[in-house]
Amino acid sequence: MSTDSRTALPSRGPLVGLAWGALALQVAVFLAPVALVLWLSLLAATDLAGQPSLVYWTSVLASPQALTALFSSVFLAVLTALCATIIASPLAFVIALRGRFLGRAALAFVIIMWLFDPGIRILGWMRFFKDLEIVGFPPSMIPSGFVAELIARIHAWVPLPVLVLTFAFRRTDRGLLQTAWESGATSITLFRCILWPLCWRAVALSTALVFSGAVGSFLEPRLLGTERFDQASEWLQRALESETGWPYAAAMLLMILTLAALPLLLLSISAQRQAKL
Amino acid sequence: MIRRIIPMPGVLLYIATPLLILFLLLPLGAILGLGLYYVLGIAVVADLNQMMAALGKEAGIAPALGKTPLIAIAVMILGTIWGLALSLLWRRWIAHRRYLALAASSLPFLLPRFGLSALFLLASLKLAQWGGNALGLGLVALCQAAVAAPLVAAILCFGWWRVDPAWRETALEAGADEVTIFRYLTLPVLKPFAMFGALIAFVLSLSDFYLGNGLSGDTVLLPSSVFSGIAQDVSPLYHALVALMILVDFAIFIAVTRSLKRLNAA
Numbered sequence: 001m002s003t004d005s006r007t008a009l010p011s012r013g014p015l016v017g018l019a020w021g022a023l024a025l026q027v028a029v030f031l032a033p034v035a036l037v038l039w040l041s042l043l044a045a046t047d048l049a050g051q052p053s054l055v056y057w058t059s060v061l062a063s064p065q066a067l068t069a070l071f072s073s074v075f076l077a078v079l080t081a082l083c084a085t086i087i088a089s090p091l092a093f094v095i096a097l098r099g100r101f102l103g104r105a106a107l108a109f110v111i112i113m114w115l116f117d118p119g120i121r122i123l124g125w126m127r128f129f130k131d132l133e134i135v136g137f138p139p140s141m142i143p144s145g146f147v148a149e150l151i152a153r154i155h156a157w158v159p160l161p162v163l164v165l166t167f168a169f170r171r172t173d174r175g176l177l178q179t180a181w182e183s184g185a186t187s188i189t190l191f192r193c194i195l196w197p198l199c200w201r202a203v204a205l206s207t208a209l210v211f212s213g214a215v216g217s218f219l220e221p222r223l224l225g226t227e228r229f230d231q232a233s234e235w236l237q238r239a240l241e242s243e244t245g246w247p248y249a250a251a252m253l254l255m256i257l258t259l260a261a262l263p264l265l266l267l268s269i270s271a272q273r274q275a276k277l
Numbered sequence: 278m279i280r281r282i283i284p285m286p287g288v289l290l291y292i293a294t295p296l297l298i299l300f301l302l303l304p305l306g307a308i309l310g311l312g313l314y315y316v317l318g319i320a321v322v323a324d325l326n327q328m329m330a331a332l333g334k335e336a337g338i339a340p341a342l343g344k345t346p347l348i349a350i351a352v353m354i355l356g357t358i359w360g361l362a363l364s365l366l367w368r369r370w371i372a373h374r375r376y377l378a379l380a381a382s383s384l385p386f387l388l389p390r391f392g393l394s395a396l397f398l399l400a401s402l403k404l405a406q407w408g409g410n411a412l413g414l415g416l417v418a419l420c421q422a423a424v425a426a427p428l429v430a431a432i433l434c435f436g437w438w439r440v441d442p443a444w445r446e447t448a449l450e451a452g453a454d455e456v457t458i459f460r461y462l463t464l465p466v467l468k469p470f471a472m473f474g475a476l477i478a479f480v481l482s483l484s485d486f487y488l489g490n491g492l493s494g495d496t497v498l499l500p501s502s503v504f505s506g507i508a509q510d511v512s513p514l515y516h517a518l519v520a521l522m523i524l525v526d527f528a529i530f531i532a533v534t535r536s537l538k539r540l541n542a543a
Contacts, residue, residue: 013455015365022362022426023382029423030385033400040403090293101534104541106298108533112526113301115477117484118390119504120519124304131307155300187289209387216389218487223508233391246399253395260388268380275374 034254041250056247066235066252073232074259076146077215080153081207085161087154088206089191092165096172107166114159122219125152145226152220157213161206168202169195201271208263215260232256305523312520315513335512338502345499348418348489349482355422356478357471360429367430368437383427393424394491401492412494420492421482428481429474435540436470473536480529 042052060066095106125148132142143151172195180194196203221231236252239245363382370379385393397420401411440463448458483499490501503522506515 015455015459018362019365022359023366025359026363026382026385026423026426029419033396036400036403037396040399087297090290091297094290094294104537105534108530108537109298109301111477111533112480112530115480115484116305116526117486117500117503117522119486119500120308120522121304123504123507123519124306124308127311128304128307152304155304158297158301212387213389216392218391233389236395240395240399246402249395250399253392253399257388257392257396260392261384264380264384264387265377268376272374272376275376 034257037250037253041247041254043247056251060248060251060255065230066232066248069230069232069235070252070255070259072229073215073217073256076150076153076229076231077211077217079150080157080214081210083150083154084158084210085165085203085207088158088161088165089195090187092162093169093187093191093195095162095166096169107163110159110162114163118156118219121156122152122223125155126223145224146229148224149220149229152224153214153217156217156220157210160209160213164202164206164209165199168199172198204267208267211263212260216256308516309520309523312516312518312523315516316520318513319517335506335514338506338514338518341497341499341502344414344496345483345489348414348421348498349479351418352421352425352482353475353479355418356425356429356482357475359422359426360474360478361433361467361471363426363430364433364437367434371434383431385423386425386427390424390485390487393420394487397488398491410494412492414493414496416492417489417498418482420488421485422478424485424488425478425481429471429478432474432477433467433470436467440466469536469539473533473540476529476532476536484526 039052041056042054091106091110095103095110097103098106129142129144129148133139176194177190180190185193216233217231218233218237221229221234222237225231225234232252233256236249236256239249239252367379367382370376380387397416398412401416404411444462445458448462453461486500486504489498490504493501499522503515503518506512507519
């Protein structure tokens with residue numbers, strides 16, 4: 001029986017069949033709705049005889065509200081991704097450094113926070129901002145609208161870069177860091193000159209991962225955001241709730257999903273090309 | 278490996294880290310405080326009859342409390358098996374540096390959850406126009422398992438690195454078949470990773486708001502029931518329930534910490 005010598009895995013056999021079956025199921029579960037939604041967005045009429053047309057796509061792309069909402073979502077997702085990655089670095093470094101109980105506990109805490117119920121998380125932020133009013137914080141100092149939304153988003157997404165960067169930092173050469181430390185490098189120099197350049201792939205990956213997730217955030221803009229900063233997910237929700245809006249919602253949804261997937265796919269293509277060189 | 282560097286890094290790091298942990302705890306603390314207040318209030322003031330009467334008024338809680346853990350257990354089992362099967366391919370793709378295939382197959386986990394929920398909802402609504410009804414707990418479990426499977430596969434890939442290819446060669450030479458090798462040589466190594474993956478899939482399903490809310494049809498699951506209960510402020514029971522859910526999360530946190538210790542030892 002043939003074997004892949006690098007992976008301890010068979011190249012053929014029942015286990016490989018099971019693996020391809022799992023992939024086929026995943027493709028079916030994921031691509032079937034994508035195909036249905038794409039078809040919904042391409043139909044000019046709602047009956048089955050309707051000819052495919054790009055009328056809904058062009059309508060969405062021609063709508064200033066839709067485009068502004070899409071741009072706002074991308075802008076806030078980029079901001080969230082950058083802030084979350086920078087904020088996550090110190091905690092990731094400390095977890096990478098502390099491999100024993102403290103490190104494990106911090107890692108478990110980050111994992112739990114990452115998987116925490118988004119509904120309760122947002123309600124918690126709403127309660128927190130209300131509590132600030134109760135304890136006598138001046139209204140001008142209580143974040144609202146855009147800032148509140150950004151804080152909640154960073155809170156929701158900061159655990160992911162912590163996890164990615166922890167694994168990247170753990171693989172960094174210990175001797176190099178120790179030498180830099182002994183030569184008088186400060187924490188900031190260590191990050192700026194050694195860790196981030198050495199782990200740039202992980203930094204890029206974590207930024208892309210956060211962007212992918214944050215570009216479609218819904219509860220944050222709905223409950224903490226303002227009408228002046230309308231987001232693509234809110235636009236999509238309104239289109240979904242309207243009786244005639246499904247094809248528009250389908251077009252907007254596919255745009256959001258494509259935007260979310262794009263950085264990850266580009267990053268993986270670039271990594272694959274570099275690996276082949 | 279950068280563990281056990283003897284000189285500690287700068288003070289700035291040790292100030293930034295607790296601040297970040299405090300930031301992560303802020304909203305939880307705010308909502309847990311009120312929840313504990315209500316838990317205490319209910320425990321001190323209300324008797325059993327009042328409790329049952331209050332529970333009876335909130336018709337959504339009791340079925341949600343029963344069904345949500347069942348869905349989570351189904352997702353845990355399905356997601357782990359699915360992830361294990363997927364990890365067989367992922368291991369090979371990582372070795373051959375096929376990152377695009379890896380990224381494409383992990384998209385269900387990486388894409389925004391609200392977008393996925395809207396995707397499945399729109400497809401189900403289109404199906405409903407043709408007379409089919411896909412919405413329901415089965416669809417929720419299937420979608421949550423599809424989301425959890427790439428995460429479980431990623432965790433299992435760490436386990437695959439511990440499997441020595443030489444064992445397989447030796448077992449094959451001794452006449453063992455693939456299934457026997459997998460069962461007796463590979464699975465014991467992967468077991469702690471699979472259990473950790475199962476735990477994560479369980480937590481992912483238990484705390485999933487978007488898919489459960491969008492795809493469950495007429496059934497209401499715990500996250501959406503609690504969310505709407507608190508947002509509308511209909512009863513202090515919901516706040517108490519959130520406090521209890523956060524305490525459950527604390528128990529899960531201890532389980533995850535212990536699992537990580539087992540993974541380090543494996």
